[in-house]
Amino acid sequence: MGRMSKFQPMTFYNRGQSNQPLANYQLLPFKFSELDHSRYVMTNIAGEYLVASKEDVHAFANHNLPSTSATYINLRARHFLTDAHSKMAPDLLAIKLRTRNERLADFTGLHIFVVTLRCEHSCPYCQVSRQSEDKDSFDMTIDQANAALALAMRSPSKNIKLEFQGGESLLNFDLIKHIVVEAKRFNAENSDSQKNLGFVIATNLAVINDEILGFCKEHDIVISTSLDGPKDLHNKNRPRPGHDSYQRAIEGIKQSRNVLGRDKVSALMTTTEASLNQVEAIIDEYVENNFNGIFLRPLSPYGFAIKTKFYRAYNTQRWLDFYVKGLDYIIELNRQGIEFREHYAATILTKMLTSTDPGYVDLMSPAGIATGAIVYNYDGAVYASDEARMLAEMGDKKFKLGHVLENSYEEIFLNETLLEALEDSFAQSVPMCTDCAFEPYCGADPVFHWGQHGDLVGRKPDSEFCQRNMSIFKYLIDSMESDKFVRTLFLRWAN
Amino acid sequence: MTFTLQFDANIYSGLAIEKACYRLSDVLAGVISKKDNNYVVDITFTGKEKSEEGIQSTLSRLKNEVLDQNLREKIKLETEPSRNLILAYAFSRTGLIANEATADGANE
Secondary structure, eight states: OOOOOSSOOHHHHHTTOTTSSSOOOEEOOEEEEESSSSEEEEEETTOOEEEEEHHHHHHHHTTOOOTTSHHHHHHHHTTSEEOTTOTTHHHHHHHHHHHHHGGGGGOOOEEEEEOBOBOSOOOTTOSSOBOOOOHHHHBOOHHHHHHHHHHHHTSSOSEEEEEEESSSGGGGHHHHHHHHHHHHHHHHHOGGGOOEEEEEEEOOOTTOOHHHHHHHHHTTEEEEEEOOSSHHHHHHHSOOTTSOHHHHHHHHHHHHHHHHOGGGEEEEOOOOGGGTTOHHHHHHHHHHTTOSEEOOOOOOSSTHHHHTTTTTTSOHHHHHHHHHHHHHHHHHHHHTTOOOEEHHHHHHHHHHHSSOOOOOGGGOSSOOBTTTEEEEOTTSEEESSHHHHHHHHTTOOTTEEEETTTOOHHHHHTOHHHHHHHHHTOGGGSTTGGGOTTGGGOOOOHHHHHHHHSSSSOOGGGOHHHHHHHHHHHHHHHHHHHOHHHHHHHHHHHO | OEEEEEEETTTSOHHHHHHHHHHTTTTEEEEEEEETTEEEEEEEEOSSOOSHHHHHHHHHHHHHHHHHHHHHHHHHHHTHHHHHHHHHHHTTTSSOSHHHHHHSOTTO
16 A cells, blocks of 8 residues: 655656646636836736746747746746646636626716816816806706706615815805705615715815814715925915915815814825926825825826916826836835825726726726716716816817706716717727736726827827826836835735 | 838738737838738838837837737637636626526526
């Protein structure tokens, strides 16, 4: 009787060596793209990635990769192949793929109400706002708000977030109060289709007061405000009577946190040409004001931003330099023990390192327009996204899906333009995207490409969206591969 | 300035060459034809870089891109059954596939 061993004989580990006549592994679906001159990034069907040398990837695809190599072991562990030891790989991949796509069935979760276009600021890059006292022309009416709310509540999503935007949304605070109370009443009266409601007020905080904050506290409403950086930059970007936008924002943040709690107040920044050489100072401003992160945003190519040549004032590469410098600085802060994150990177890392899709509208395929977020404009028009209404302000109403008082839920969500945009821009079917290893992390964004190229898909070699995101994907992966501290940090951001 | 490259049709697929030309369409325009057993690509450079060195570098990029695209074709073909199996299994109980939802009553 032979002796039992806990270990396999050497011949077991040699299976798959190049001297074997037949390769004994099967490829599972994967894509690869160049990371640099010597390495590829590979992604499997569930979006898990691996970096390997070009030689190894060619050998692997041609069934010549020895099963003893480190690359082979990694490929097996991350479900790029099946062999005698990994029969479960297709099942595991399927489960991860299903998890990644779970959100699709939820449909529209974010409903944006533009309660007014009026604003007391006169920011030169703003896409939509009006300096007007004319409430009749630029405020949403109660009838329109009720109709929009009814549409929002029809969404199959269990989690519904209502976000109030402007102009300066607080200039029509009475309507915000009405919508919040009505939404809660609807929920109470419809126990069968109750939603988990969330409310966000996007405001520059210039006109915030205790009455408003008391209402926010009572109804668990969170505040999303604007902070562009240090005082000089913020005030330059955001002119208003009295030149005190920064002071009002900082005081408003403190006042709001005192009533609502620190985690109920977030801030967004807008990048202008004046921002490009002071990314560290912008980040420091956020750190000093006790934010746990920043979203380093590119400027939208819409509206007054284009009219005033703000957008063309800097190209994608200049923005990328700004972004990478900022990200490096944030990593350095973390090395020094200051916990701080960059939110766009964190969103992408969640897609790269987990099976969860964070549902960020610009990085969704099928596109997130209308299926992830939808906009009810101040005049009752329904737009497929925030960018779609900005495009409309420039005179292009391509993505107007209907009107809250004139069209049904079915007419709005089965709108031909919407369906065409969703179908045509589906990244897995788009030239170049279909073969791109980064496709699981990327998105379709038909509104951006329509605005820039007059085409729902756009030619990707010329697409700033593609250039910007590809560069960020490569940068994030390269950083994780070359620095263990960064890998640990990014894992934390992703989860 | 026009250059011509030839690819053996026994080794390279026409689709792989087409995709490679598309990927570099910000710097070149390619016209693909077939002559005997070769794909012939007539290339016009449209980018800013017109130096001899720049053109040779772009041509090398195109050749490498054709190799990559050709390999992608092979992988896609070889993994088609498992890709379909995984996708079908992943969505089998989501109710997103109308026929299935009705057939097993999951969505009724």
